[in-house]
Amino acid sequence: MTKTYAVIGDPIDHSLSPALHNAAYLFLGMDCTYIAYRIPKGELESDIESLKKIGVAGFNVTIPHKVDMMQLLNYTDEECRLVGATNTVVNDVGYLNGYNTDVDGFLDPLRGRKIDCKGLDVLLLGAGGTARAIVAAFSKEKIHKITVANRTEERAQSLIRFAHQLGLESDYSDLKNAGDIAGSYKFIVNATSVGLKGIGCPISTKRIGKDSIVYDIVYMPVETPLIEQSKNQGATIIYGWEMLLAQAMKSFEIWHKIPAPYEAMKLTLLGRF
Ligand code: NAP
Numbered sequence: 001m002t003k004t005y006a007v008i009g010d011p012i013d014h015s016l017s018p019a020l021h022n023a024a025y026l027f028l029g030m031d032c033t034y035i036a037y038r039i040p041k042g043e044l045e046s047d048i049e050s051l052k053k054i055g056v057a058g059f060n061v062t063i064p065h066k067v068d069m070m071q072l073l074n075y076t077d078e079e080c081r082l083v084g085a086t087n088t089v090v091n092d093v094g095y096l097n098g099y100n101t102d103v104d105g106f107l108d109p110l111r112g113r114k115i116d117c118k119g120l121d122v123l124l125l126g127a128g129g130t131a132r133a134i135v136a137a138f139s140k141e142k143i144h145k146i147t148v149a150n151r152t153e154e155r156a157q158s159l160i161r162f163a164h165q166l167g168l169e170s171d172y173s174d175l176k177n178a179g180d181i182a183g184s185y186k187f188i189v190n191a192t193s194v195g196l197k198g199i200g201c202p203i204s205t206k207r208i209g210k211d212s213i214v215y216d217i218v219y220m221p222v223e224t225p226l227i228e229q230s231k232n233q234g235a236t237i238i239y240g241w242e243m244l245l246a247q248a249m250k251s252f253e254i255w256h257k258i259p260a261p262y263e264a265m266k267l268t269l270l271g272r273f
Pocket of ligand 1: 125126218
């Protein structure tokens with residue numbers, strides 16, 4: 001019988017996950033299908049019961065359900081507990097196991113480039129849901145310090161408290177002035193949504209140089225203004241699509257317990273941009 005997988009969230013029609021996973025199934029000749037399923041906030045619990053009833057084998061979880069979904073799980077892995085959110089669920093005959101592939105998905109492109117983060121100072125732009133997974137990821141890598149720059153200071157302070165709980169040194173910078181201090185950081189990560197659709201650069205890049213590593217998790221377009229300008233300054237670049245692909249591959253491997261087809265999924269993803 002064909003196994004069905006899904007991504008749940010709201011909005012969901014822009015999601016690239018169905019294309020990515022269906023490409024993998026086609027490439028490997030697997031009898032599986034992956035759909036996007038819109039679940040509005042407030043309807044999570046009842047809709048999860050429906051997914052269980054129709055026997056959906058597993059699903060990804062995205063905005064706005066990543067945190068609330070935690071309450072409905074029977075098991076959570078270490079990353080879920082670390083971040084307080086899930087993005088991948090296995091339905092084991094009604095018993096829901098939750099995982100979080102954002103943490104390792106974020107780290108994968110660094111490991112691929114053999115970048116050792118231990119002892120580094122990181123400038124993190126943004127303090128939203130994904131920034132939290134990024135702080136958890138850097139705590140695993142034993143960085144020295146993370147400075148959080150965000151438009152809304154209150155959200156940054158909450159993330160700084162989270163970093164402290166994980167044993168990280170952490171402080172705050174105003175996003176408006178973060179470009180002025182960027183030269184003091186080896187690693188700059190953009191986890192704001194600024195740059196989406198090619199509009200805006202979160203900071204001035206004048207102090208970013210050839211020793212800087214710039215990781216922009218915004219993946220649409222591939223070359224955001226931050227990436228384009230940082231590249232011109234000679235920085236090492238890590239693209240948002242790399243994280244997107246890595247976390248999708250990790251979900252695939254949790255569900256199917258076989259290696260995900262990197263090239264087929266990458267070609268599909270880049271073909272969508
Ligand atoms: P989120 O929870 O909504 O957080 C959005 C962040 O962007 C907040 O820090 C917000 O600041 C900031 N922001 C939004 N508009 C801004 C503006 N005009 N000026 C300055 N800051 C602004 O979203 P998220 O889930 O963390 O996602 C953030 C981005 O990462 C999105 O573009 C998303 O597509 C991308 N993403 C990529 C991947 C990947 O795999 N590559 C994975 C997840 C997310 P305030 O706190 O001040 O509102």
